Amino acid sequence: MSSSHQRGATERAQIRRSELIAIGRKLFADTSYDALSVDDIAQHAGIAKGLIYYYFKSKRGYYLAVIEESVAELVTRAAGERQLPRAERVHRTVDGYLCYAEHHQAAFRTIVTGGVGFDTEVQAIRDAVREELIATIAEGAYGRREIPLMARLALLGWLSGVEQITLDWLARRRPDREAVCALLVRLLRATLRTIAEFEPTCPEPPPAAEPAAVPLTV
Incomplete structure (x- = not known):
């Protein structure tokens, strides 16, 4: 494979990996880690679950990447x-x-x-x-x-x-x-x-113009 083809394949893999991470961020935002299986992730992503293992080795590896x-x-x-x-x-x-x-x-x-x-x-x-x-x-x-x-x-x-x-x-x-x-x-x-x-080496910074105080209502 030529170097240009290798670069193209690498870029496509990086894009695909980023897409899977973006999907994972949405999934884990709504569902707990334990409630999601690799099958669930693959179904939501519309891919074969083997791709999860290919890019991330395991569900935990996927979670850590997210x-x-x-x-x-x-x-x-x-x-x-x-x-x-x-x-x-x-x-x-x-x-x-x-x-x-x-x-x-x-x-x-x-x-x-x-x-x-x-x-x-x-x-x-x-x-x-x-x-x-x-x-x-x-x-x-x-x-x-x-x-x-x-x-x-x-x-x-x-x-x-x-x-x-x-x-x-x-x-x-x-x-x-x-x-x-x-x-x-x-x-x-x-x-x-x-x-x-x-710490004399860390003098207090000059004050900045701050927005007017906002009442902290409860």
Whole structure:
């Protein structure tokens, strides 16, 4: 087979794999992992189930590929708008995180809770996305991704709170996203102020113009 034919076959395989992952994201959004068999997946996708094994080796491999794709989108959305001023980027990062959670609730819950049971591979994916989000916040706040341990611990504590607040917000479906975003940004501001007290190398960033406070009605 010529190199051009090989490239064409590889591109078609990548496209097909991406299509299957897109189908998986929709399936796992509406149905639990245990409730879906490979036969179910193949039927929904309109393919022979052998293709699932060909591209992903197993149902679990397929599930992990779907989660990894979801994580990549979450990180990309949260880390966008790099050309903006630092303070505004922090706000956009938080809003991007919430926007993703609002529109991909099943995938978000899987990412932050660790998947099916105690799945070490999904746990590793979750830990990786946490580290990337912390680095994204640090870059927006301080202009660098590497920060001292005390600062990292403080941001990890803030992010853990963000995860739980977001899960509760999704369950209650109120208040609106803008109000939750304003709350989380202000909590982050308090965290950054505390970090500055412990770490002189991480001074508190200058305040950004924030939207007017939105009443947090319940």
